[in-house]
Amino acid sequence: MKTVVWTIEERCKQCYTCIRECPAKAIKVEKGQAKVIEERCIGCGHCVRVCTQNAKAVLNSVQTTLHFLTLDKPVVALLAPSFPSAYPELEAEKLVGALRECGFKLVVEVAFGADLINQEIVKLAKNSTQHQWPGTTRPIIASSCPAVVNYIEKYVPELIDNLMPVVSPMVAIGRAVKRIYGNDLRLVFIGPCIAKKMEMQNSQIEDSVDEVLTFKELEQLFKDLHVQPEKAMPSWFDAPHPFLGRIYPVSGGLIRSSGLPYDLMDNEIIMTEGKHRVLKLLECIQNGEIKANVVDLLFCEGCINGPFIDQTTNYFTRKQKIIEYAETRRERTNHSEWAQYLERCKSVKLTRTYHRQPIQSPRITEAGIREILSQINKYSQADELNCGACGYHTCREYARAFHQGLAEKEMCLPFLIENLKKTKSELQNSLRELADTQEMLVQHEKLASVGQLAAGVAHEVNNPLGSIMLYAHLILKQLGEQDEHSKDLKFILDEAKRCQTIVSGLLNFSRQGQLKLGKHRFQNIVQKLVDMIKNQSLFSNIKITLNIADDLDSVEIDGDQIYQVLLNLAVNAAEAMPEGGKLTIGAEQDAKKEKLFIRISDTGVGIPSENLNKLFTPFFTTKQIGKGTGLGLAIVYGIVKMHRGNVVVKSQVGKGTTFTIAIPLQSHVVANEILLQQDHA
Ligand code: ADP
Ligand code: MG
Numbered sequence: 001m002k003t004v005v006w007t008i009e010e011r012c013k014q015c016y017t018c019i020r021e022c023p024a025k026a027i028k029v030e031k032g033q034a035k036v037i038e039e040r041c042i043g044c045g046h047c048v049r050v051c052t053q054n055a056k057a058v059l060n061s062v063q064t065t066l067h068f069l070t071l072d073k074p075v076v077a078l079l080a081p082s083f084p085s086a087y088p089e090l091e092a093e094k095l096v097g098a099l100r101e102c103g104f105k106l107v108v109e110v111a112f113g114a115d116l117i118n119q120e121i122v123k124l125a126k127n128s129t130q131h132q133w134p135g136t137t138r139p140i141i142a143s144s145c146p147a148v149v150n151y152i153e154k155y156v157p158e159l160i161d162n163l164m165p166v167v168s169p170m171v172a173i174g175r176a177v178k179r180i181y182g183n184d185l186r187l188v189f190i191g192p193c194i195a196k197k198m199e200m201q202n203s204q205i206e207d208s209v210d211e212v213l214t215f216k217e218l219e220q221l222f223k224d225l226h227v228q229p230e231k232a233m234p235s236w237f238d239a240p241h242p243f244l245g246r247i248y249p250v251s252g253g254l255i256r257s258s259g260l261p262y263d264l265m266d267n268e269i270i271m272t273e274g275k276h277r278v279l280k281l282l283e284c285i286q287n288g289e290i291k292a293n294v295v296d297l298l299f300c301e302g303c304i305n306g307p308f309i310d311q312t313t314n315y316f317t318r319k320q321k322i323i324e325y326a327e328t329r330r331e332r333t334n335h336s337e338w339a340q341y342l343e344r345c346k347s348v349k350l351t352r353t354y355h356r357q358p359i360q361s362p363r364i365t366e367a368g369i370r371e372i373l374s375q376i377n378k379y380s381q382a383d384e385l386n387c388g389a390c391g392y393h394t395c396r397e398y399a400r401a402f403h404q405g406l407a408e409k410e411m412c413l414p415f416l417i418e419n420l421k422k423t424k425s426e427l428q429n430s431l432r433e434l435a436d437t438q439e440m441l442v443q444h445e446k447l448a449s450v451g452q453l454a455a456g457v458a459h460e461v462n463n464p465l466g467s468i469m470l471y472a473h474l475i476l477k478q479l480g481e482q483d484e485h486s487k488d489l490k491f492i493l494d495e496a497k498r499c500q501t502i503v504s505g506l507l508n509f510s511r512q513g514q515l516k517l518g519k520h521r522f523q524n525i526v527q528k529l530v531d532m533i534k535n536q537s538l539f540s541n542i543k544i545t546l547n548i549a550d551d552l553d554s555v556e557i558d559g560d561q562i563y564q565v566l567l568n569l570a571v572n573a574a575e576a577m578p579e580g581g582k583l584t585i586g587a588e589q590d591a592k593k594e595k596l597f598i599r600i601s602d603t604g605v606g607i608p609s610e611n612l613n614k615l616f617t618p619f620f621t622t623k624q625i626g627k628g629t630g631l632g633l634a635i636v637y638g639i640v641k642m643h644r645g646n647v648v649v650k651s652q653v654g655k656g657t658t659f660t661i662a663i664p665l666q667s668h669v670v671a672n673e674i675l676l677q678q679d680h681a
Helices: 016-019 045-048 062-070 092-100 113-129 146-155 156-161 169-181 195-199 215-224 253-258 275-286 315-331 335-344 366-375 395-403 411-478 486-509 522-533 559-573 632-640
Strands: 005-007 027-029 033-036 056-058 077-078 106-109 186-191 211-214 270-272 294-298 519-522 542-548 555-557 579-591 595-602 646-652 658-662
Touching: 016 027, 016 045, 016 186, 027 270, 045 113, 062 077, 062 186, 062 215, 062 253, 077 092, 077 169, 106 113, 106 169, 106 253, 106 522, 113 169, 113 253, 113 335, 146 195, 146 275, 156 186, 169 186, 169 195, 186 215, 186 315, 195 211, 211 215, 253 294, 253 395, 253 559, 270 275, 275 294, 366 395, 411 486, 411 632, 486 632, 519 522, 519 559, 522 559, 522 579, 555 559, 555 658, 559 579, 559 595, 559 632, 632 646, 632 658
Parallel strands: 077 106, 077 186, 186 211, 270 294, 542 579
Antiparallel strands: 005 033, 005 056, 027 033, 519 555, 579 595, 595 658, 646 658
16 A cells, blocks of 8 residues: 655654644654654545645655556546635636646546435435444444545444445546446546545555546646646536535535435434544444434545645635535536436446454553653643643643654653753753862962972072071071070071971972871871860860761871861961851761861851952961961962862851861872862852
């Protein structure tokens, strides 16, 4: 079987309108592309009509028809009765003339096929008792609309026995034309319907027509053959000429033209059109809720609303066109000729059977539905918005489609929006982290270059400083304590010592110092510090609290240098609390026992955010000249770095500051996971 409708993938823009429109749920979304599933498709053409991107392609029969027209065998045009609504501005005579110009030897109205099957319907009705037609279950479903037949065969095969065992007008006219003009013909049906292209491929009826063209393809044929219908030589249809069959494309046309007794008051006959009502009615029949004898269903709102009908006019104008045409031609009907043709076609086979082609939909449990919905963040009924954006009317319908492999998570718009928001905030977080890291790197680099400079200066100064101290000592020794210059010499020595301290601080900052590593209990170092500071006047108004975890392992450090770190931080903290406050020294280790975290917090003045980046730079101080050297934190930084650790500071102006140091418990481990953070709060 040739595929009749398919998707041109690159054109699909994921609007899911086709899913919304497809009555057979024959559209599968794969990687965002809505694809028609051939086995499920009933050829109704709704998806083709609604796709604004022209992403749905339909089997094109223009080339085959053109080819037929070049061969010797006469080609017959079978014009569907909806043609007056497809060409509202064109007289029938001109359309027939144009078809003849194309090379069609005969142009016949399919409506005669409708007259023929009407005979069959009436005959079946008469033969039956209480409208119970042979082999057919009540209510009888009229079978002219191939989309309805396809739907029943695939989706409600239980109703196959309800389908009227009668061929469509297209098949009837095809066989009738062959009966009248002989078999050596090629027959091309021209109409508004895509499903006819599927019907024609049914092996039961392949003797009836050779090709199906839509009205749109007919336009293309005219163009290719340079035929202008409005300028065509008027001509009239070839026999057999129809009678009331011309109203078949209008809903109710079958009932009216067959003469079945329709009375609104007796519920015997139901006529309905449009996919929603048709599906509903089939469901009602399935549930045994319908009392009627005959139902006439048209998937489109009558063929006059078929997928390939000119949509520039409205539905009612189109209906009017059909009735007007049928009415004017009715008056001119040659009844005896009509009856003769009916008689000639008496032996034309008008019955058919149907085949179940059930589409199996795997069953899904309530738990299964819930599981699928939870994947798109719908955990309870309240989360089911039923917004329809995915093309399915309800979230549950979507879940069933998902279960069948027809739908994807990304089709759920609310889910997508939530995800986008999440991604956006993740992106913002990553950007923030990146900015922090970059700032940290810049800071480290700056400190490294300052460190190099400091180390250079320190080395250069160290030697002359050594000479100054040596000679000052010698002179002091020679002169003796009583000499009047000894006081000056002591001053020189004190100042030189001060310089030495600065130099050693700088060397420490630039990590040029030596580490004397050993296993230490951190508690002991802290205790030594507390014993030292508690009696000093700087700490007199300060409450010292220890918050040291009990389970600390020993740590491999240079004990004196870490003591120096704690002392510098404690002194800074005390200096930040001139009016008194609280100093907390905390320590803990991580679960993996890799790092020791040391926290020194105060409740002091805090550090303005603009200073945070400068803290560790040598000689940065906010203290009065003579009071601060600006080396305390530079030394802290250098010592921590020598221990392959890290130091971060968090501070709030007016509230206090916390320095956190991470150092490896074992000296070979690096504790660089902690980034230099700033708290601007
Ligand atoms: P110094 O103490 O000699 O000024 P430091 O390197 O120890 O040099 O500190 C540099 C600067 O960092 C200080 O002048 C002060 O402005 C700021 N600072 C350091 N620790 C604290 C703290 N705990 N609270 C407030 N400011 C601090
Ligand atoms: Mg200091």
